[in-house]
Amino acid sequence: MVYKKGCRFIHFTLAKYIYEVRKISKGFKLIYVLLMIILFIGTVWLIKSHALNLSNQPPSSKQDRGDFLPKNSSFGSETNYDITLTMNSEGIFNVTSTSYIKNISDDKWNELVFYFIPNIFTEKNSPTLKQNATVKIDNIIVDGKTMNFSLDKDTLTVPLSEKLYPNKTVVVEISYMFTLPEEALRFTKTTI
Structure with missing residues (x-):
């Protein structure tokens, strides 16, 4: 109820x-x-x-x-790479890279710019890492000539002795060594 x-x-x-x-x-x-x-x-x-x-x-x-008038330009380069990479028992990588770079833009270039990841993890650029990467560029050769270069963070800039005109190709050889950092992002040493 x-x-x-x-x-x-x-x-x-x-x-x-x-x-x-x-x-x-x-x-x-x-x-x-x-x-x-x-x-x-x-x-x-x-x-x-x-x-x-x-x-x-x-x-x-x-x-x-x-x-100001905007300028249209076709995309930059067509590049083929031939890379040899070896690592010794201490974890030091030795790299020899040959790049065949064709200027497919409408511009004349007075320098080449490369994205150089290992340098961003050096002590100068990432001082808070447990163990930093080391980088040493031995030489850069463009069409048989040894060239000067600048390396700032992850940007490797190689000034050219002669302008690279549209549809022309240069051969760039870079020899360098590097070690991997510990506890970095993406580019790091791991233990298996």
Whole structure:
């Protein structure tokens, strides 16, 4: 008997709640529709006033942009690599890389730039590593000539003695050694 009275009470309360929610929902629906109408009118007004302001301005000219004119250029290079890599028992890697680089852009190049990952993990560039990488570039030869270079973080730049014209190819030989760091990201020494 108590159970039935409890069920009737819950049923009555639930029915009353649903009725109240329906009443409130109708009110919220009306408010929602009014807000949407106001938002629509405001948006139309903003777009219309902005369009009028734009029509009153003179068209932009070259002087407005300064002397800048964008230059289209085809993508940079076509490169083939021949790499020999050896590792000795102390974990020192010796690398000899020969790259055949063709300039397929419309530009004349006065330098070559390589992404040189091992250098980013040296003590100079990553002082917080448990054990840093070491890097030593022995030499860089471009078309048979030994070249100077600069190495800054992960960028190896080799100035060319002569410009590399479009559709021309150079042969670049790089000899270097490196060791792996410990507890670095991606490029690290692991124990198996």
